[in-house]
Amino acid sequence: MNGTPSDQQLLQIVNGPAPNAITDVVDMMKSIDQLLPGNDGLRWFNLLYLMVTQQVGTQPSGAAWNNAQWLERLDVVFARLYFAAIAGFINHSADTPSSWNALFESRFHAGVDRIQFALAGMNAHINHDLALALLQTDDDLQVTPDLNSPEHDDYERVNGLLKTVLPAALQTLATGIVGELAQDTGKIGRFLAIWDIKVARDLAWEFADHLRNLNGVSRTLALTAQDQLTGVIGRSLLLPV
Secondary structure (H helix, E strand, O other): OOOOOOOOHHHHHOOOOOOOOOHHHHHHHHHHHHHHOOOOHHHHHHHHHHHHHHHHHHHOOOOOOHHHHHHHHHHHHHHHHHHHHHHHHHOOOOOOOOHHHHHOOOOOOOOOHHHHHHHHHHHHHHHHHHHHHHHHHHHHHHHOOOOOHHHHHHHHHHHHHHHHHHHHHHHHHHOOOOOOOOOOHHHHHHHHHOOHHHHHHHHHHHHHHHHHHOHHHHHHHHHHHHHHHHHHHHHHHOOOO
C-alpha cells in the first residue's frame, strides 16, 4: 500500500499541533473521520476510537476521579502515539511499529469487515502503545502507581466503562452508517471472544511495570518481541471472512 491522495491531507492533520487535552484529541479524530473514505479500513478504527472516547466521556462516573490530571494526561499521550504511527507509516518510516503496519497495510483489502479493522486498530493501540503511554505519563507527572494506587483505581474504572461501551460502538459500525451497508452483527461476539479489551488493558499495565525494570538492550528486545506478537495478532484479526 503506497498511500492515497488523501494521505497527504491525513499527514497534515496528524502533524498539526500536538493535542494537549481530550477535546483536542476528539477534534483531530473528527477531522480524520471526515477525510477518510468508507473503503479505507483506518476510518473504522478511527471512528471506533472516536465513539468510545466520546461515550466514556459522557458516562456518569459517580464520584470524581481520584487523579483526573493523570487520567487525562494518559489519554492524551496515548492518542499522540496513534497519530505518530499514522505519520510514520505515511512517511515510510522504518520505525513504524509492526503492530500498526498490520492495519495500515490492509486498509483497502477486500473481504475484511469494518469491525475487523476496528479491532485490529484497538489491538495495536492497546497491546503496543498503552504500556508506553503509561510510562510516559508517569514520567511526565513523576508518579509510579501500583495496583493499590488511586491511579490504578481510575484505570480500572475506565476498563469497566470500555467493557460496556465497546460492544455498543461495534454494533453501530456493524449495522451501518448512512450510505454504508450493514454487516453480520453476530461477528461482534465472535471477535470479542478472541480479543478482550479489559484483559488487554490489564496486560498493558503489567507490561509497563515489567519495562520499568529494564533498560538498554533488554528493554529494546522486550518491546520488539511485544510489537511482533501484536502484529501477528493484528494480521489474524484482519483475515478475510
